[in-house]
Amino acid sequence: MRTFLITGATSGIGEACARRCFAHGDRVVALCRNLEKAQQLFGPELSSGQLVVFEHDLAHNEGLYEQCLKELAPYQIDRFIHCAGLIYLKPIHRTTHQEWLSMYELHLFALSEIMRALVRLSRLHHELSVVALSSVSAHGGLLQSAAYGMSKESVEHYIRLLNKQLNKQLNAVPQKRLAPPTEALAAAEAMTDPAQREHALVLAKTQAGLRLRINALAPAMINTPMAGGSEDILDEMYYIPLEVIIHWIFEILENPYMSGQTVVLNNDFVY
Numbered sequence: 001m002r003t004f005l006i007t008g009a010t011s012g013i014g015e016a017c018a019r020r021c022f023a024h025g026d027r028v029v030a031l032c033r034n035l036e037k038a039q040q041l042f043g044p045e046l047s048s049g050q051l052v053v054f055e056h057d058l059a060h061n062e063g064l065y066e067q068c069l070k071e072l073a074p075y076q077i078d079r080f081i082h083c084a085g086l087i088y089l090k091p092i093h094r095t096t097h098q099e100w101l102s103m104y105e106l107h108l109f110a111l112s113e114i115m116r117a118l119v120r121l122s123r124l125h126h127e128l129s130v131v132a133l134s135s136v137s138a139h140g141g142l143l144q145s146a147a148y149g150m151s152k153e154s155v156e157h158y159i160r161l162l163n164k165q166l167n168k169q170l171n172a173v174p175q176k177r178l179a180p181p182t183e184a185l186a187a188a189e190a191m192t193d194p195a196q197r198e199h200a201l202v203l204a205k206t207q208a209g210l211r212l213r214i215n216a217l218a219p220a221m222i223n224t225p226m227a228g229g230s231e232d233i234l235d236e237m238y239y240i241p242l243e244v245i246i247h248w249i250f251e252i253l254e255n256p257y258m259s260g261q262t263v264v265l266n267n268d269f270v271y
């Protein structure tokens with residue numbers, strides 16, 4: 001059983017991620033702003049302890065680091081999916097200070113505070129893999145989502161830098177890489193010639209993946225409460241099925257050789 005930390009688990013992509021975790025027998029720790037909604041959506045999982053919820057308005061993150069240290073300490077978080085998000089569809093010259101702030105708080109500052117706590121709690125001793133939701137808006141100039149796109153672009157920049165910092169540290173301590181793939185080790189061990197076995201073991205060890213990984217997924221539109229029903233946009237874009245997004249999130253989470261990257265699912269949407 002793995003433990004997933006999920007933000008935005010009460011709607012859309014985050015909710016679908018949480019349901020996939022439950023179906024696989026994993027535990028979810030969710031940071032939600034609306035406990036009543038969580039209770040309505042996940043009553044049985046809350047009662048059984050498969051879901052643990054902490055109340056946080058992630059648009060206001062003062063104290064979030066300290067709270068996460070306290071709340072998350074009893075759990076070993078193996079995977080973290082940062083889904084909480086909001087969008088103000090308006091040109092940047094009409095975007096207010098409060099609107100800019102909410103988007104940066106939710107997309108970037110919450111991620112950064114939670115990561116500070118997770119890195120400190122894990123002390124880089126166990127495998128931790130993270131996916132933060134970005135958006136195809138981070139990659140171009142659709143004017144009505146420009147401010148939103150900028151906040152998502154900053155998420156992609158953040159994951160690149162954090163990866164560089166943390167994995168540089170890990171490279172200096174090779175034993176903090178994951179164990180090499182068991183198939184490669186077994187194949188090496190099975191060799192009868194000692195010199196060949198030695199060589200194959202060295203090669204197997206070089207296939208050890210990264211213990212700490214952080215990546216982003218930048219999709220085009222998905223039919224969730226955030227993007228549903230806007231007919232004028234639908235004239236220009238097609239939806240990506242929710243299952244495809246969920247598939248990619250979990251694919252990225254479990255790829256031991258990838259960190260600091262953004263996977264873009266643009267669905268032929270070109271700016």
Ligand SMILES: NC(=O)c1ccc[n+]([C@@H]2O[C@H](COP(=O)([O-])OP(=O)(O)OC[C@H]3O[C@@H](n4cnc5c(N)ncnc54)[C@H](OP(=O)(O)O)[C@@H]3O)[C@@H](O)[C@H]2O)c1
Pocket residue numbers: 007008009010011012013014031032033034037056057058059060082083084085086106133134135136218219220221222223224225226227
């Ligand atoms: N849908 C798309 O087309 C699309 C495309 C590209 C990227 N994305 C990104 O994918 C992520 C998930 O989006 P979605 O489509 O699943 O959207 P969604 O259905 O609207 O869900 C957004 C989630 O964020 C939570 N949230 C919003 N403000 C919050 C706050 N202040 N504090 C704590 N939680 C807050 C919401 O909580 P409540 O349930 O309480 O409202 C909800 O659980 C977002 O980061 C979004 O930017 C979406």
